[in-house]
Amino acid sequence: MGDPPAPPERTHRIRIFAAADRGMGMGHLGGKVAFVPLTAPGDTVLAAAVRDKRRHVVCRLVEVIEPSPLRREPPCPAFGRCGGCHWQHLPYPEQWRAKAESFRKFVRSRLGDGVEGRFRDPLPSPREFGYRNRVGWKVRWIEGGARVGYFAQGTHRLVEIDDCPIAHPALRERLGPLRAFLQAFPPARGHLPQVDLQVDDEGRVWGVFHLLRPPTPEERTRLREFCRSAGIAAAHLQAGRKETLEPLAPGPEAMRFRVRAGGRDLWYGVRPGGFVQANPGVNQALVDEVTELAPLYRGADALDLYAGAGNFTLPLALAARRVVAVEGYPPAAQDLARNALELGWTHVEARAEPAARAVERLGREGFRPRFALLDPPREGAADAAAPLADLGPDHILYVSCSPPTLVRDLGLLLGRGYRVEWIRAADMFPQTAHLESLALLRRL
Numbered sequence: 001m002g003d004p005p006a007p008p009e010r011t012h013r014i015r016i017f018a019a020a021d022r023g024m025g026m027g028h029l030g031g032k033v034a035f036v037p038l039t040a041p042g043d044t045v046l047a048a049a050v051r052d053k054r055r056h057v058v059c060r061l062v063e064v065i066e067p068s069p070l071r072r073e074p075p076c077p078a079f080g081r082c083g084g085c086h087w088q089h090l091p092y093p094e095q096w097r098a099k100a101e102s103f104r105k106f107v108r109s110r111l112g113d114g115v116e117g118r119f120r121d122p123l124p125s126p127r128e129f130g131y132r133n134r135v136g137w138k139v140r141w142i143e144g145g146a147r148v149g150y151f152a153q154g155t156h157r158l159v160e161i162d163d164c165p166i167a168h169p170a171l172r173e174r175l176g177p178l179r180a181f182l183q184a185f186p187p188a189r190g191h192l193p194q195v196d197l198q199v200d201d202e203g204r205v206w207g208v209f210h211l212l213r214p215p216t217p218e219e220r221t222r223l224r225e226f227c228r229s230a231g232i233a234a235a236h237l238q239a240g241r242k243e244t245l246e247p248l249a250p251g252p253e254a255m256r257f258r259v260r261a262g263g264r265d266l267w268y269g270v271r272p273g274g275f276v277q278a279n280p281g282v283n284q285a286l287v288d289e290v291t292e293l294a295p296l297y298r299g300a301d302a303l304d305l306y307a308g309a310g311n312f313t314l315p316l317a318l319a320a321r322r323v324v325a326v327e328g329y330p331p332a333a334q335d336l337a338r339n340a341l342e343l344g345w346t347h348v349e350a351r352a353e354p355a356a357r358a359v360e361r362l363g364r365e366g367f368r369p370r371f372a373l374l375d376p377p378r379e380g381a382a383d384a385a386a387p388l389a390d391l392g393p394d395h396i397l398y399v400s401c402s403p404p405t406l407v408r409d410l411g412l413l414l415g416r417g418y419r420v421e422w423i424r425a426a427d428m429f430p431q432t433a434h435l436e437s438l439a440l441l442r443r444l
């Protein structure tokens, strides 16, 4: 005897009254707030409860019964299935307002009402599509063919894509040729899980092919030929951690990026594997924030933690007397040193070391910067916060890509004699749930 049929799913009619985080709409269900993904304020929807919590219910969208006039047709046909984007169903000003507002509420809920009045206007992205200068396309061999796409939200299930409208046009153009090439490339049958493409500010496209086994000489030749025909300037192979990166063929060594600061273009090189901000327009807005703060560090010592190849170090060094830049990935720290040297700047010192250890060492060396910037990865800087406060910079600019770790670390710094001067959201990743933010702290 087979299993008895599953009981029919219970659905509820919910009117969405506001936008929440991650592209969700808020409604009411059974006296609690209900969060329904992919909905817009003004929608009436059918939804099923998937997680019933003490104060709220998380739902699954079953059907939009009456669409809100705010809705738009999502430009990407994979929207709703692909895990990359959460907001395409709302026009950009609406999604950005909702994202910035939920950031504001979140920060206030964690840091208290004292931060109210300290929020600066959020910085939108100059482009809502075509902004992303790097992609990491997943590759899977399914039903006799190579499929290329992204994972569905919260899973490792591939959603095949024909296009990715948030990606830079130079990357979108390569998707079709890449997929065609992979159909007859043996490693794509289970040994090539991902291909990364990045476009630099000179318009060159760079590729990293993640391979689980070394390619044969013939496979190398075919990969080189593909890159030539697809206009990929330089390709690298990676077998696990990024320390394993090796060039597929001799070629240009470093991608070139540019920021504008102090009325001039500052160019810098980043070798594949090094970090690059994903949205050049918003990155420039962040750099503008750093240069506008120059009166706080002009002629003084400054510290740049989690410095990458120098995206913020170089703008800081235009005004500072000396900049110590700390970066934990040694090749990026080498890039940073070389980038400063190419400008003839000897007042920039790159240290390849984990931030917390470097800050403790700098403290022992008696380094007392007047200004510090930190731009950690998603995990934040919990281990570096206390030693940083001990160095006693007058101001700290925290650039964050993760609101939860930002507020945790701000809490640590507030407990060590700092206060929030201002805080600001920046939309580095339109259409997605990700959010960049900046906070300026002052020592009391």
Ligand SMILES: C[S@@+](CC[C@H](N)C(=O)[O-])C[C@H]1O[C@@H](n2cnc3c(N)ncnc32)[C@H](O)[C@@H]1O
Pocket: 274, 275, 276, 277, 305, 306, 307, 308, 309, 310, 311, 312, 326, 327, 328, 329, 332, 353, 354, 355, 356, 375, 376, 377, 401
């Ligand atoms: C968000 S990126 C920022 C890079 C740079 N500020 C920029 O704008 O391009 C974070 C950087 O921190 C580095 N990193 C990660 N963990 C680190 C640690 N514990 N100590 C120092 N650097 C670290 C990463 O290699 C990466 O370059």
